[in-house]
Amino acid sequence: MSTGQIASAPPVGEELVRRLIAGQFPRWAGAAVARVPSGGTVNAMFRLGDDMVVRLPLTAGGAEDVALEQEWLPRLAPLLPAPVPEVLGAGRPAEGYPWPWSVYRWLPGRNPEAGALSEPGALAEELARFVAAMRRVALPGAPAAYRGGPLASLDAATRAAIEALRGIPEEGVDCDAVATVWQDALRLPAWDGPPVWLHADLMPGNLLVDAAGRLTSVIDFGCMGRGDPACDLFPAWNLLPADGREVFRKTLGVDDATWARGRARTLSQALISLPYHRDRNPAMAANARFVIRSVLADPEGGPA
CATH class of the missing domain: 3.90.1200.10 (Aminoglycoside phosphotransferase (APH), C-terminal lobe)
Structure with missing residues (x-):
């Protein structure tokens, strides 16, 4: 079955992420994995160690964005005045997970809240x-x-x-x-x-x-x-x-x-x-x- 025919991902959790990392990026296999709470609806995010984050699409549409980011973010980053996600690893479908995924460098900070901005x-x-x-x-x-x-x-x-x-x-x-x-x-x-x-x-x-x-x-x-x-x-x-x-x-x-x-x-x-x-x-x-x-x-x- 092609990725375009799959409407949504199977259950995505910490154990799946550990298996994906161990199978494709063994140098990071010992790093702690913890889900990152998010209000987003297209991707699930998991902290990997202290300075990385794994981002897995939850929909076929989100999966299409993975290649886009992997291609363009490295080229855009030097041209922009604020840091953007840095791709550290390009993951492949495996372990029953059907789509490509990415490992990024962790970017610290919090989301701003409308109506409650300090500056x-x-x-x-x-x-x-x-x-x-x-x-x-x-x-x-x-x-x-x-x-x-x-x-x-x-x-x-x-x-x-x-x-x-x-x-x-x-x-x-x-x-x-x-x-x-x-x-x-x-x-x-x-x-x-x-x-x-x-x-x-x-x-x-x-x-x-x-x-x-x-x-x-x-x-x-x-x-x-x-x-x-x-x-x-x-x-x-x-x-x-x-x-x-x-x-x-x-x-x-x-x-x-x-x-x-x-x-x-x-x-x-x-x-x-x-x-x-x-x-x-x-x-x-x-x-x-x-x-x-x-x-x-x-x-x-x-x-x-």
């Missing part, structure tokens, strides 16, 4: 510098970013999510208001410049900060590629408060139309996420609610 202005500047550096990357042969296409490509899923939320009144989402924001966004001018390099999934769970709240690294590049620069504006609404949002925009130098597309893209992701994750993943559902509140409170929708 929002400084973090906003650091995120803007990271996004700007991604845009300047000129490596040839880049893939298309997972979310890099036109806004219209998100229309059907976004409208379906709004209708789903109408059926969940306890969420308290103003569905008419978000539908208006989305409809207005579809009339915005599309990006007419060359596609730029994107991380394309700058969620709080893919950022690490230190005890002072400063950016220490950016992780999970499974959606990376080239596309509309609006795709990397997500932190403006999924993480930063209003004053930090303005610092982020000013530092990055974003035009009105791109800013409005970024706002709409972030809203679309949150609307699609909330009905799916509300009973599955509390952290992702909470962030989706934060985004919806942030967007509806933000009058900067772009040009009239």
Whole structure:
């Protein structure tokens, strides 16, 4: 059976990781293995010793990201102002586990929490510098970013999510208001410049900060590629408060139309996420609610 035909992985636990490491990387076979708690839904992570982490996809889609990261992260790392995952080992399917997997160097830090940032202005500047550096990357042969296409490509899923939320009144989402924001966004001018390099999934769970709240690294590049620069504006609404949002925009130098597309893209992701994750993943559902509140409170929708 090909990996593309497998919908999800068999149970993934510490014993499986020990067997995979022993069989393919015997030099690390004696290292302690411990699962890392994570709000992510695509990969399972296990600490390996003190300075490594094993990352195993939980879905066929996640498995496709493994080769992408193994190919591009070593080439991107020297070009970026914040550390990114360093691939130490490329694992193969074995022991009943059907997909490729990776061993990375451990990156210390914690995920920032929307609404509870200690240094929002400084973090906003650091995120803007990271996004700007991604845009300047000129490596040839880049893939298309997972979310890099036109806004219209998100229309059907976004409208379906709004209708789903109408059926969940306890969420308290103003569905008419978000539908208006989305409809207005579809009339915005599309990006007419060359596609730029994107991380394309700058969620709080893919950022690490230190005890002072400063950016220490950016992780999970499974959606990376080239596309509309609006795709990397997500932190403006999924993480930063209003004053930090303005610092982020000013530092990055974003035009009105791109800013409005970024706002709409972030809203679309949150609307699609909330009905799916509300009973599955509390952290992702909470962030989706934060985004919806942030967007509806933000009058900067772009040009009239």
